[in-house]
Every structure is written in structure tokens, then in C-alpha cells.
Amino acid sequence: MRALILSNAPASHLNIPQVADEQIIAGPDWPDAQDKEGRWLSLRAPTGIDDLDLVLSKIPDEQWPDRIIYLRDSAVAFDCQIFDVPMVACA
Numbered sequence: 001m002r003a004l005i006l007s008n009a010p011a012s013h014l015n016i017p018q019v020a021d022e023q024i025i026a027g028p029d030w031p032d033a034q035d036k037e038g039r040w041l042s043l044r045a046p047t048g049i050d051d052l053d054l055v056l057s058k059i060p061d062e063q064w065p066d067r068i069i070y071l072r073d074s075a076v077a078f079d080c081q082i083f084d085v086p087m088v089a090c091a
Contacts, residue, residue, distance in 0.1 A: 004055075004065035006045070019069065026055045039063060 003020035007027040016025050022039070030042040040063055045055045059065070 001066045002063060003067045003069055004059070006052075006068065006070035011042075020067065022063065024059065024063065024065070026052070032058075 001020045001022075003023040005016060005019070005023055005025045007014060007016070007025065007030075009027065009029070011027070011029040011031075016023075024040045024043060026043040026045045028045060030044055032044050033041045035041055040059060043055050043058055045052065
């Protein structure tokens, strides 16, 4: 399973557990970072975005998420209808 994890929490204050075989963490405090093979590990996203076009446009087909997980207390604002994958909210 591939997951996109959304969080507005500071990267230094959040320890994201491994919840999927492959996962990308996105938020305002996360850098654009890739592994040696060029696969995304994290993506920087603006705070309070209305949709995730900026983040999603960087993700190649082979890394497209099967699930989107977001932290409910992170105040991530976006239109859930734009995704064609299941979403999971975590408190």
C-alpha cells in the first residue's frame, strides 16, 4: 500500500510511524525530499491550502497513493471530493 500523509504539525514535533509500505509525508514544515532512486519521501505544502494540486502534481503514477491519511487536528483544509482514493482521518 502507498500512502500520502498530510500534516500541518512541525516536522520536529511529529514522529510519523510507518503505516504503509511506501509513504510520502506532506505539510508546510516538511521539505521536498527524495531517496536515491528519486522516489518522494516528503513534500512541502503551503499552510491552509484549499486543494492539494501542488503536492499531487509532483507525485508520479508509480507513487500515486492508495490511501490519504490526514491528522484532524492539523487544520489541513482541502476539498476531499478531489481525491479518487480512500481517506483516513486520524485524531
